[in-house]
Amino acid sequence: MNKREKQKQERQQVMIEAARSVFQAQGIETTKMTDIAECAGIGVASLYRYFKTKIELALAVGEMYWSNIKTYLDDVSNENLSGLEALEALMIIYKTDDVYIQGFFTFLEQLDAFIMKTEIDKEALKSYEASVESLEPLFETLLTKGQKDGSIRKDIDVHKYYLMISHSLAALKQKHCSRGIVLSTDNETFMAMEMDFIINIFISYLKG
DSSP states (O other): OOHHHHHHHHHHHHHHHHHHHHHHHHOTTTOOHHHHHHHHTSOHHHHHHHOSSHHHHHHHHHHHHHHHHHHHHHHHSOTTSOHHHHHHHHHHGGGOOOHHHHHHHHHHHHHHHHHHHSOOOHHHHHHHHHHHHTTHHHHHHHHHHHHHHTSBOSSSOHHHHHHHHHHHHHHHHHHHHHTOSOSTTOOHHHHHHHHHHHHHHHHHHHBO
16 A cells, blocks of 8 residues: 555545444434544545545544444454354444444444435445444354363254344344433343343254
8 A cells, every 4th residue: 555545545534434433423424524523633525525424424434333233242252162152252242332332332222324325336235334244254263162071062054043043132232322211111120131131042943
């Protein structure tokens, strides 16, 4: 990468991080490109030279989030653990009250809703979809590892079970982060118990 390309990439990263910050504070729907430009300390015309639309910028933020979360999960999966133990360690991440991870799940819910409302070509979603799918090999590796070391039962479809785990835990986490306490039954203690319950169901079923 030459110096010019590196500078361009660095400027893009500043814009993406500014967008993440503003989206977190204001929500994707109500954020304007001028808000993001102001946060990044640049003119809005400069922002449009890199990102033609808000949805394009929102998808770039999504890709950054998924990349960072993948790095975080890679660090969690310890080679000294059995496949089942490592998989449980990854699932427990969904229980965390870490501000960045909560922001990630809140953003995902907003992005899904924004995509549904926006006319966007499927081709434009390919790069973002690839970042979403980047977690699958990690989970599948641990599921397969568990089948080999005997900690996970052998009669499961690894791909389908990955989808069930990720969809179920992500949907519940997004609900907790985005909607929070609405009804009297939605208290923090119950929400923690709810996540524990779902994780325990998966772990109990997976045991070899």
